[in-house]
Each structure stands twice: as C-alpha cells, then as structure tokens.
Amino acid sequence: MKTSTPCPGCKKPITIEEFEDFSSPFTMKCPHCRARLKETKMTTWLLLLAVVIVPLLIYLGITIKGFLSGHFSIVEKVPTMIVFIAFCYPVYALYQAYNAVIIFNKGKLQLKNPQ
Numbered sequence: 001m002k003t004s005t006p007c008p009g010c011k012k013p014i015t016i017e018e019f020e021d022f023s024s025p026f027t028m029k030c031p032h033c034r035a036r037l038k039e040t041k042m043t044t045w046l047l048l049l050a051v052v053i054v055p056l057l058i059y060l061g062i063t064i065k066g067f068l069s070g071h072f073s074i075v076e077k078v079p080t081m082i083v084f085i086a087f088c089y090p091v092y093a094l095y096q097a098y099n100a101v102i103i104f105n106k107g108k109l110q111l112k113n114p115q
C-alpha cells in the first residue's frame with residue numbers, strides 16, 4: 001500500500017491522512033499548492049457504490065429509529081435525521097475513509113483546471 005502520492009501540479013507528496021480529510025472526491029485540493037484535483041479512474045465506480053450505499057444507510061436509519069421507538073418512547077419525538085446522523089455517521093465516516101483509500105491506491109489524480 002502506498003503512503004503518499006504525488007500531486008499532479010506541484011509533485012509534492014499527498015499523504016493518505018490528507019486524503020481522508022477531503023470531504024468528498026469532488027472537493028479535493030492539494031494541501032501544498034491548493035490546486036483543485038480530480039480523480040479520473042475510480043470516481044465512476046465509487047459513485048455507483050454510493051447509489052447502493054446511500055439508500056442502505058437511509059434504510060438502516062429508519063430501521064434503527066423504529067427499533068428504538070419500540071423500546072424508548074422518547075425516541076419517537078426525536079427527528080429521524082438526528083437518529084440517522086447519530087447512528088449512520090460512523091458508517092458514513094468509514095465509507096468515506098474507504099473511498100479515500102480506494103482513490104489513493106487505485107485512482108489517477110489530475111488537475112481540475114489545467115493552465
């Protein structure tokens with residue numbers, strides 16, 4: 001497994017930790033030269049994966065809320081979104097980290113707006 005990958009702009013290494021800090025594959029920026037980056041090899045696959053993962057997460061949130069409401073009546077008054085964030089955020093964070101690792105190891109970085 002790689003531990004860093006060179007920025008296509010300034011050629012300085014971007015580490016896996018820096019990759020995981022990107023909030024999405026569409027907002028990647030080189031931490032050194034601030035160049036906007038895009039990934040051209042894996043993003044389509046990751047988007048397809050998101051199409052599967054996101055409804056699963058929503059379903060999971062609704063199921064958890066239903067389950068908790070059955071046991072604690074107070075949960076019924078909590079907006080589903082809050083329950084969703086509390087339970088699904090860790091899953092989502094894992095999924096994001098997984099995305100970062102995939103792009104980092106298998107992806108191909110390019111500059112978004114080559115000058």
Ligand SMILES: [Zn+2]
Nearest residue numbers: 007010030033
């Ligand atoms: Zn750079």
